[in-house]
Amino acid sequence: MRKAYKTGKLVNEVLRDVEFEIGDGEFVSIIGPSGSGKTTLLHAIGGLDRDYGGEIEVDGRSLRSLSDVELSDYRNRFVGFVFQSFYLLPHLTVVENVALPALFARGDRTVDDDAARRRAQEVLDEVELGTRGDSKPTMLSGGQRQRVAIARALFHRPKLMLCDEPTGNLDSKMGTQIVGLFRKLNRDAGITVVIVTHDPKISAATERHLRVEDGQLFDDGRTAAEPAAPAAEPAAPAAAAEPAAEAEPARADDREVSP
Numbered sequence: 010m011r012k013a014y015k016t017g018k019l020v021n022e023v024l025r026d027v028e029f030e031i032g033d034g035e036f037v038s039i040i041g042p043s044g045s046g047k048t049t050l051l052h053a054i055g056g057l058d059r060d061y062g063g064e065i066e067v068d069g070r071s072l073r074s075l076s077d078v079e080l081s082d083y084r085n086r087f088v089g090f091v092f093q094s095f096y097l098l099p100h101l102t103v104v105e106n107v108a109l110p111a112l113f114a115r116g117d118r119t120v121d122d123d124a125a126r127r128r129a130q131e132v133l134d135e136v137e138l139g140t141r142g143d144s145k146p147t148m149l150s151g152g153q154r155q156r157v158a159i160a161r162a163l164f165h166r167p168k169l170m171l172c173d174e175p176t177g178n179l180d181s182k183m184g185t186q187i188v189g190l191f192r193k194l195n196r197d198a199g200i201t202v203v204i205v206t207h208d209p210k211i212s213a214a215t216e217r218h219l220r221v222e223d224g225q226l227f228d229d230g231r232t233a234a235e236p237a238a239p240a241a242e243p244a245a246p247a248a249a250a251e252p253a254a255e256a257e258p259a260r261a262d263d264r265e266v267s268p
């Protein structure tokens with residue numbers, strides 16, 4: 010594929026000649042200098058941007074051939090997005106944040122709250138936050154917030170997870186836990202995971218290493234991925250929320266919801 014941004018008369022050819030294939034069930038990282046086009050690439054693969062040249066085929070379908078409705082269904086159900094900012098809604102509880110995709114899904118206006126809550130609880134258990142469903146996001150640590158965002162991404166059982174700097178706002182220990190969780194989802198649920206990262210440690214933990222540079226994509230090869238780190242610290246009982254946490258002001262990243 011190719012992608013150029015046009016601003017007035019200026020044309021910025023970000024991705025000039027990118028050709029690669031990711032197999033079902035792979036665990037892949039993408040690195041590259043700032044501004045090299047990693048987010049641009051992820052947005053195109055995830056169906057958030059369809060203004061590019063060339064072809065992107067996912068699961069045997071050309072994304073270009075999908076209608077708007079089909080593309081939005083692909084974004085909602087096939088793909089799980091995880092971003093650097095967690096994009097949790099501060100006025101909703103954890104379980105309500107995780108159930109949000111039920112509201113966005115096409116034709117699902119009748120999804121009953123009980124079914125959505127049950128599914129939300131299931132995915133919260135998967136990320137080991139099963140006891141924190143009634144907390145507000147501001148009561149959670151950064152790593153826990155990111156796990157809520159991951160649970161939300163898992164809500165519709167995606168086949169593909171696209172993660173843009175998912176550990177960028179976390180310290181190294183929490184970053185390692187989050188990558189361990191992705192590894193577990195990759196192994197146990199067979200989800201194909203693609204992680205854009207600046208962090209060599211995160212990249213080293215994946216099985217395959219891609220690099221975007223000078224408008225091209227290079228395959229830096231495969232290594233045995235590090236074994237999955239424990240996904241999370243043992244879940245604390247809901248009543249034992251960190252005492253100081255409630256006083257913590259909502260962070261900027263809590264005020265928006267993902268597009």
Ligand SMILES: Nc1ncnc2c1ncn2[C@@H]1O[C@H](COP(=O)(O)OP(=O)(O)OP(=O)(O)O)[C@@H](O)[C@H]1O
Pocket residue numbers: 014015016021023041042043044045046047048049050
């Ligand atoms: N909406 C846009 N309009 C114009 N130019 C854009 C737009 N989005 C990105 N760009 C430009 O495209 C290039 C690639 O941006 P992109 O966000 O994909 O880089 P990146 O590799 O994700 O960088 P970083 O590591 O800093 O997140 C940059 O030069 C950027 O300025």
Ligand SMILES: [Mg+2]
Pocket residue numbers: 047048049173
């Ligand atoms: Mg980026």
